[in-house]
Amino acid sequence: MTGTPFFDESFNWRMRATPLAVSTGAPSRKKRLELDDDLDPECPTRKQARSEPQPRPTPCPLLLSPPPAPTHTPAVTATSRLGPYVLLEPEEGSRTYRALHCPTGTEYICKVYPACEALAVLEPYSRLPRHPHVARPSEVLAGTRQLYAFFPRPHGDMHSLVRLRRRLPEPEAAALFRQMASALAHCHQHGLVLRDLKLRRFVFSDRDRTKLMLENLDDACVLTGPDDSLWDKHACPAYVGPEILSSRASYSGKAADVWSLGVALFTMLAGHYPFQDSEPVLLFGKIRRGAFALPEGLSAPARCLVRCLLRREPAERLTAPGILLHPWLRQNAVPTAPSSSRLREADQVVPEGPGLEEAEEAEEAERDVGLYG
Template structure:
């Protein structure tokens, strides 16, 4: 398969390998019927199954089928055999944008052109409910005409992936490019997080360096949390002002996509036709001699999974929340348990009943319970979510979704924590 000249299902001819990762390799290819150059991503199905990336692979296929845009790498077709999955994709002859910026900063008009195309593509994704979550120069390719193409949707999420609070909670991405709210693990708006990453990319394009860079990752996270960066004097004042509004550590006041596209510096030399260009949504791209993965019976007992980034960030050394709020003021507490997830849920429902709180929405291993009477800040609502770290070892997050903080701290201290003694193995941070 990996030898030059091999043909996939009498449709695509393989050329040289362009790059590889842990679970996939990318080859230069040719469509035999049309003669067009393509890229072929080859995924090892056994490796993907072994590390539990089935859902991620399926999501990448689904998302790429939804986002058809001139500045997004197009997925033409998905093929599969017993051992491999093949993505036939648009070929970006110009390679990674990273290769350009690694040689130094770009001219202002060139940097602005790439930024305009990036914003156009990412805004299009957001209108489809798709959040990329790993925007960086290595995931931005260039075609033969120098047009930018967003690629690698492996860490992307759809709006349907949000929790009961309407936010995403998976900590992922490349540390130097992630928004502060992603690191804080308190939930984040996928669109606002992508906007921050776009701002970091713009800074890199204009300066040839990262705004937040430190060999000590904790120090780097501290800089990110405060938006502590220095913009060189050669960066135009208009661009500096725009960067300040994008790299706002508060996602609520951070500039929106709409406002970015209305910005005077952004609009200079803008190709409005290209910004407005979109392609119609197409049907799922599936064509295989067998399904991607053998069908399995639904597993209704499965809890939310945890990745390595999540586990590392649970270390007290990586917990930055102490920089901003005391232990007795936090809206979220965590504990680990060796009990089955069903026992934990049952215990939480029992506690809610004893507190005369209504058990609200249940979604998988998430539940929410509310106090009917309204406090001074509205009805108290408490959310619970269980994550499986290993077999029979769970992490549980108990979060105040809304309501009065003092009331939450009171019931947490006097009722919830004492009632969980038989369930809790250890409270996080204690």
């Protein structure tokens, strides 16, 4: 059996499934970034994300239809001006840019979306009341072809921290995980399923790296009632739940989020994923079986919580609000900032291994031979 100690989380994996209705007709978010050449740089249209729950807006066919192809669309450059902002270098392979607010000198992260996705992008924020552990756009500028959402600049993310530190001490892990669980519980209580949940999506809002926020609500699914059944089988391979790999047409979105959060907790405490293999066929087989080995030295409450989250049967897992009541999260409530000496220790770097890009290639090759049963 071959294995890899720690995967990269840099891509999303999609299985063949019936897509959600809300995404029908929407262009791919991996399209090349472009600025609106008709957006007045001095007087852009501004949209502030609402902080109170609002009724769902009536779908507008015009918003969901692709805009006509422009005759000239200038590409984003390293010094593009957008109203009071200057867009700096982009993150490789993404629609995300560093942005500088010129009047104040404050740095932001700018995410760019096609304008026809405005309803899907902004609806989760209109549904969700403000929460200290869920980031929301400070400002949204709308053009005829693009939507620009500006978020506070983070100070790293949990995935990078775990790669650097390998394993987190239980008191520190509990304090950080409590914030992650609080964000998930808030979303579930207000009808949002996050779906693509992983360590990388939780970012630090302070330089000491003690305060976490869910970086955005991209890929969140807005529920229309108490039923949280989903059909779109969308997840990162290391975090995917066994029910998503099954032949069942639908699955509980909330329970799948809890499984992914359990994978995140295990990884924080162990320094590697609970289910790992360089071959997707073997990886998914391990996830379906649901058997994992907890690292030695964990306290009984920590072991109990991990097991309550990584249960094969979705109905047997804790709910997101129930996680916050677990005894392990009631002790050592205040996280401590890691010392600079610990952060520099070379032996704490996660060992190298095949990334998820390699796993994705292997998965595509196996998909036509009944990988998903």
